[in-house]
Amino acid sequence: MIEKKDIALEKAVLIGVVTKSQNEDKSKEYLDELEFLTFTAGGEVLKRFTQKLDSPNPKTFIGTGKIEDVRRFIEENDVGTAIFDDELSSAQERNISKILGCKVLDRTNLILDIFAQRAQTSYARTQVELAQCEYLLPRLKGMWTHLERQKGGIGMRGPGETEIETDRRIVRERITLLKAKIKTIDKQMSVQRGNRGQMVRVALVGYTNVGKSTLMNVVSKSKVFAENKLFATLDTTVRKVVIQNLPFLLSDTVGFIRKLPTQLVESFKSTLDEVREADLLLHVVDISHPNFEEHIESVNKILGEIDSTDKPMIMVFNKIDAYEAEPYDETDLIVERTEEHYSLEEWKKTWMHRVGKDNALFISALNKQNLEDFKKRIYDEVREIHVTRFPYNHFLYPDYNEEEE
Template sequence: MIEREDINFERSVIVGIITQDQDESKLSEYLDELEFLTFTAGGQVYKRFTQKMDKPNPKTFVGTGKMEEIHNYIVENDIHTVIFDDELTPAQQKNISRELNCKVLDRTNLILDIFAQRAQTSYARTQVELAQFQYLLPRLSGMWTHLERQRGGIGMRGPGETEIETDRRIVRDRISLLRDKLKVIDKQMASQRGNRGAMVRVALVGYTNVGKSTLMNAVGKSEVFVENKLFATLDTTVRKIVIGNLPFLLSDTVGFIRKLPTQLVESFKSTLDEVREADLLLHVVDISHHDFEDHIESVNDILKDIKSNDKPTIMIFNKIDAYVPERIAEDDLITERTSKHYSIEEWKKTWMSKVGEDNAIFISATNKENFEEFRKKVYEAVREIHITRFPYNNFLFPDYEHLMEASDDE
């Protein structure tokens, strides 16, 4: 459980199911992430409820007995919120709220709430509001009385606070208005991207909380907001970076996550356009996270969805300072050695070797460990793109070794 020092957290429990497509270990990983999402939103998880089922109960997601167990626990422990790991149907959410008589959220609602907290600019707030209304539209029937949105707290931020009496027509009108507003902003942002000239564009991509903003600050000497919470920043930050004598544009994009709500993918189209229009991707991975391989797969799936999976990419395995493999005692003859016991050197000999030396680097953005090697790889990759685009500028940008030699001579 994640401990919190303040007393203003929201007392919560989380619920997930074990299915043919999601075994117990996978569910445990998802619930770990759901707990971190809850912490980020302002809650503390007191208990996890799991159940093995072929498929979710169409009425209440979990079975009758499990619902009774959850109800008894929330009454006895003064629990405010029950959060389900998968997206609930409108009927499930309504039925569960009636059964438990407390606030009921799903993973999508929770992520939308965090985005509502984190949105700082007018553009980000518009994107989040659109996603919230799209989520709420099929859930309007009886939603206000069941959730008592006036109470506030996790999942209650955004349009529901001030428009309790809203109906489908008003919501549809609002969605249409927000889409029109985003189209105007999208055109403005597309124009801004066009005005950046012919400089090579590099985009940081990766799972949420892998250290993209920390890396952005380290390489760009900028002050991008950094916090050990999910989705610490939503707005794309673009900085002009110069390595040696070679300038390029570096953008820090919103982090990805498993089971990312489709509403957010649609709403954050322009943010993702920074990725679509990039010449080079720096895929940042938190190698210290026990589930980093799944994170890579999730990011690659989203890149495929937005048709950006074929771009030149450098894998940046970050947080090597925090990587600690699990140990097996010398006298332990039972425990089977798996990838969780690998050292970083052993990881490099696995599938990572197929990535290639030119396309992978292991660093610590916080400590700037291996940072010179990182700068070299990025410089050479950007240089190759630049020379391809402007072959007559070849003499201006020597390879990295000659650049450093020239720098030493000076």
């Protein structure tokens, strides 16, 4: 974790709404995630503001009274950034900036900023820049506030609109250039994937910060960057792994998140080719997170968007060492026992029933708990895929023997 004494964190406030489709619990959960995103980006959240609305205000997202409360707090505490949990329109962003007098971001902008910080390779940086340009294009009008004095009329006609159109043209041309660059790199990566031969491909997928990179490091004995922050890994990492004498390719992919910006899904689809072309998916889940089942739904939704839901998949429930059930008093006649009170054993029975006993594994990559069961299951699955592909090689890979590991 980053300590405040080491790095000066940017002061921020968070703003969210409670609506018919997003109750208080859901709003709190989204703001928890937004606070983690803010910390990852280098910010410190001083306060959260929420308001109950039928739907967000089309002009200022929240009501006039609430936004005045936000403005007063920002002024009194010298806050530099206001972050909204949902995507703002260009008009909303412009109106809110005038009222608050500070930097205004929405969730999409924040995620794009984190991706820009985390992008290490030329390919990742190109994809992030493409997403940023596509996000910026419809908001360019809001960027030209210094031209507002150009009201038009006799003696008042000026270059304002022309400059906006010029800027739009520059951004469109940049988008075209970036798309062409990504297309070229895609062809090169496709050739690289083709040169890997006929090895079985296994891909780690899952929500962000569930421990995919840690698991990758343990299994492949490599040093993929892993950190307790969102989107620690952007670039797909592929490693050759050998369990006993059976080799296969294991790839670690970018983590998913709810409300993932459309621009990022589109620009990173090519990165997710490793998922599309995988023979087996390992869906890693942080079982210690109170809303891990919603994380699973979010990942499955994005897998559907990239046509990868029909692949063989094993659910890998990670961080069992950190799992804690909510305490429950059986004598309490008011509080109903729900899933949040489930023990780890109850979750095992639940998911082994849902996806099949062999398709639900419970491990701790950090503490290396149950890793033998994990390796055996992966070995059996990869062996079956390999033998199906090359029937004459079946004698090369005998049944898994724990003593050999």
